[in-house]
Amino acid sequence: MSMRRSLAITALIMCSALVASCSGGGGSRPVPAERATNAGQPSGFAVPASISVAVPPSPPSFTPARPSSTRRMSVSPSATHPAFFAGEVALSNGVYYLNMPNGNPFGYYSYLSDPHYIYHFDAGYEYVVDASDAQGGVYFYDFASSHWWYTNRQWPFPYLYDFSLGALLYYYPASAAGHSTSNPRYFYDFKDSQIMTMPIAGPASVTVSSATPTDLYITNTYQVGATLLPDGDTPSGGNGPIGTSVDGIRCDPHAALGSIHIHMHVTLIKDGVTIAVPEAIGVANPGPEAGGSIDNGDCFYWIHTHDRTGIIHQESVQGGASPPYLMRQLLHVWGMTITRDPSSLQGSIAGFADPTKNLRGRIRIFTSDATGGGGSPYVTGTNLVEVPATTDPATLALNAHQEITIEISTATPDTWAPVPRYKWLGSL
Numbered sequence: 001m002s003m004r005r006s007l008a009i010t011a012l013i014m015c016s017a018l019v020a021s022c023s024g025g026g027g028s029r030p031v032p033a034e035r036a037t038n039a040g041q042p043s044g045f046a047v048p049a050s051i052s053v054a055v056p057p058s059p060p061s062f063t064p065a066r067p068s069s070t071r072r073m074s075v076s077p078s079a080t081h082p083a084f085f086a087g088e089v090a091l092s093n094g095v096y097y098l099n100m101p102n103g104n105p106f107g108y109y110s111y112l113s114d115p116h117y118i119y120h121f122d123a124g125y126e127y128v129v130d131a132s133d134a135q136g137g138v139y140f141y142d143f144a145s146s147h148w149w150y151t152n153r154q155w156p157f158p159y160l161y162d163f164s165l166g167a168l169l170y171y172y173p174a175s176a177a178g179h180s181t182s183n184p185r186y187f188y189d190f191k192d193s194q195i196m197t198m199p200i201a202g203p204a205s206v207t208v209s210s211a212t213p214t215d216l217y218i219t220n221t222y223q224v225g226a227t228l229l230p231d232g233d234t235p236s237g238g239n240g241p242i243g244t245s246v247d248g249i250r251c252d253p254h255a256a257l258g259s260i261h262i263h264m265h266v267t268l269i270k271d272g273v274t275i276a277v278p279e280a281i282g283v284a285n286p287g288p289e290a291g292g293s294i295d296n297g298d299c300f301y302w303i304h305t306h307d308r309t310g311i312i313h314q315e316s317v318q319g320g321a322s323p324p325y326l327m328r329q330l331l332h333v334w335g336m337t338i339t340r341d342p343s344s345l346q347g348s349i350a351g352f353a354d355p356t357k358n359l360r361g362r363i364r365i366f367t368s369d370a371t372g373g374g375g376s377p378y379v380t381g382t383n384l385v386e387v388p389a390t391t392d393p394a395t396l397a398l399n400a401h402q403e404i405t406i407e408i409s410t411a412t413p414d415t416w417a418p419v420p421r422y423k424w425l426g427s428l
């Protein structure tokens with residue numbers, strides 16, 4: 001049986017602090033330097049108080065255009081702002097500051113010339129849609145995560161509902177007064193009872209430098225990296241039917257698996273941008289995605305993915321070949337190849353005809369162990385080793401809680417990102 005966590009809804013406790021105790025917006029606040037005062041982590045990551053709320057109505061169904069990077073093009077002080085912003089205080093230079101009625105800071109922001117867009121000093125660009133409800137509700141399209149959020153004056157912010165995650169979140173404030181965490185933004189996810197950053201990885205959060213990376217949180221169903229590669233196995237990979245094998249890896253009903261069950265993680269990085277490992281690798285005729293995960297299909301090979309986190313599941317039946325399996329077997333099930341010339345490091349993984357998807361260039365590969373000693377969370381990134389050029393990547397063993405990072409640089413000069421470190425949340 002699967003060890004995947006159930007997504008049981010956390011029991012929420014009624015909060016008694018919903019009475020508006022309006023502490024006002026504070027009138028003579030100076031305009032702070034953008035993002036300068038809230039670098040680093042907040043003073044603590046305490047679990048926030050639960051609140052009992054109904055799931056808000058669905059957000060707008062469109063995806064706003066990303067605004068240009070030029071902020072404060074102009075201000076629209078005469079425009080009518082949604083009721084959510086009642087009490088906002090205009091500072092200098094077109095910057096506004098808002099406290100919620102109970103005193104929670106919404107923070108500093110400015111409107112673009114189209115007042116549907118705000119630039120929030122900590123959260124970044126948000127597209128604003130008035131929910132026009134009795135709670136002073138507002139929808140935000142969060143450009144950093146491409147998620148729609150809802151919050152209102154009565155929950156109030158920093159509680160927000162994330163429609164992509166289907167979860168109530170608490171957006172952690174920063175230690176600097178009036179600020180939220182930024183770069184990375186920290187959230188408490190009440191659905192999974194976990195602290196997370198968002199976006200977890202991907203173009204918005206990858207730093208192309210040799211700087212030491214910060215830990216990224218990883219847990220089931222949260223996509224790591226940008227979508228580029230199609231889901232599932234390619235036509236040359238394992239596509240069933242049930243009972244057939246690819247490179248010694250058999251396809252069995254998922255319910256029959258789990259006699260042995262370990263996880264490890266693969267990160268693909270192209271020119272400094274993390275590319276999501278597809279979901280439904282090793283799933284024959286996958287069923288529909290539910291809750292960000294593929295849990296049904298005609299059969300599951302003993303090595304497979306359920307989601308786009310990069311987590312690789314190795315599960316076999318009693319008497320089946322025991323993990324760890326090899327990179328070669330993952331690639332054969334996926335229907336992919338990895339090649340690398342030992343002298344030039346030129347090579348490819350994922351041989352698509354579409355040049356925008358062809359991961360071809362100079363390849364560096366790193367492995368690192370997990371720590372944690374059976375505890376939680378595991379943290380990958382210790383004992384970081386670059387795989388020698390003379391080693392055939394296909395021969396790498398995929399060990400429990402190991403991180404394997406495959407970087408491809410197609411640019412001149414080469415563009416490399418630091419090898420990410422992950423904290424594994426939950427019982428992975």
Ligand SMILES: [Zn+2]
Nearest residue numbers: 002306313315
């Ligand atoms: Zn599985």
